Amino acid sequence: MKPPPRLSRALLALLACASGVSVANVYYAQPLLDAVAADFAITPAVVGGVVTATQVGCALALLFVVPLGDIVRRRRLMLIQALALIGALMIITLAGNATALLVGMLGAGLFGTAMTQGLIAYAANAAGDNERGRVVGTTQAGVFIGLLLARVVAGGISDIAGWRSVYAFAATLMLGLAAMLWRALPDLPVHANHMTYRHLVASMATLIRDERVLRVRGLIALLMFAAFNVFWSALVLPLSAAPYRFSHTAIGAFGLVGVIGALAAGRAGRWADQGHGERTSALALVLLIAAWLPLAYMGASMWWLALGIVLLDMGGQAIHVTNQSLIFRTRPDAHSRLVGAYMLFYSVGSGLGAMSTTMTYARYGWDGVCALGAGVSGLALLFWAVTARRAPCVDTCVVAGSVR
Structure with a gap:
């Protein structure tokens, strides 16, 4: 007999949505570069450093933050990462100079990537052997859709209320998401805490x-x-x-x-x-x-x-x-x-x-x-x-x- 699934449809849907919302924070900047350049009076060549900062954050997350899920309880780790990501988004929203902007973008890339990959690892760990591929596939679909929609959402909000409002909206969204994840996610055991x-x-x-x-x-x-x-x-x-x-x-x-x-x-x-x-x-x-x-x-x-x-x-x-x-x-x-x-x-x-x-x-x-x-x-x-x-x-x- 086929073993029963270990993840409910509601929890899997939440993981997929959370993955999409998290990864979007890494890509909001791409359609906003011209507006950012105008706001800080910097050249188009230099404003490319905004995207570079997020990618540096991504690499740092993969090397030094994502592995923590194997020794720290993932539910608690994701809450800390979500709060850190909210802080980075607020730094971007309130940035008064290019240095503060780049610091915020580095944090958005770092903690946005850590959240996204942590959610995928959580889903794989929580899934039964008979459903792991389906669970990972559904979560990854959320990542893919979030990545694609990020550019459209950022452009639309920016056209209405300016580029800073994109990150204010993102911070608010992440705050609600953090509360939902904390309440809904089971606290899974850690395999390698030694x-x-x-x-x-x-x-x-x-x-x-x-x-x-x-x-x-x-x-x-x-x-x-x-x-x-x-x-x-x-x-x-x-x-x-x-x-x-x-x-x-x-x-x-x-x-x-x-x-x-x-x-x-x-x-x-x-x-x-x-x-x-x-x-x-x-x-x-x-x-x-x-x-x-x-x-x-x-x-x-x-x-x-x-x-x-x-x-x-x-x-x-x-x-x-x-x-x-x-x-x-x-x-x-x-x-x-x-x-x-x-x-x-x-x-x-x-x-x-x-x-x-x-x-x-x-x-x-x-x-x-x-x-x-x-x-x-x-x-x-x-x-x-x-x-x-x-x-x-x-x-x-x-x-x-x-x-x-």
């Missing part, structure tokens, strides 16, 4: 060294997120120029098409629960490659662009959820460190994709960008094929909890 903090952080390198599933899935994620950023970092360049000359709001709205990709997250998680993680990976990587064909025809019709975005996001989300589902099965006592180490691969891939695509566009145009994206996606499929052949029993073994 570890010191120094040992905890150092053990992330040990996990990468010892856990083959983490290494393989991390490298697949690196290539997948590189392909993602090849597209999203370059899209604004042709759409803001002739003959389109779209506004930043209109360009950001194309991201909403990708919400359809969130539907792939839950389904991929269920397939991983059923032992089909490798088959799901293969299908998702094929979708990722196929997406670049309609994207290359963007000049013929915006419908091709929309189709390409749907395929790209469906493939990417399916890979991301499958990766996490398989990784979380390897070490039940280290979910926070596993998600922190895995997301480090994501950060590297995102950076490489963003840097390479602007140089490619400058020299080869949009066709060059699509060729680069297809090449990186093809490399991900090739890497999967080689590693899957070397470990043909991975699905069955991981479901049994025996793969390293």
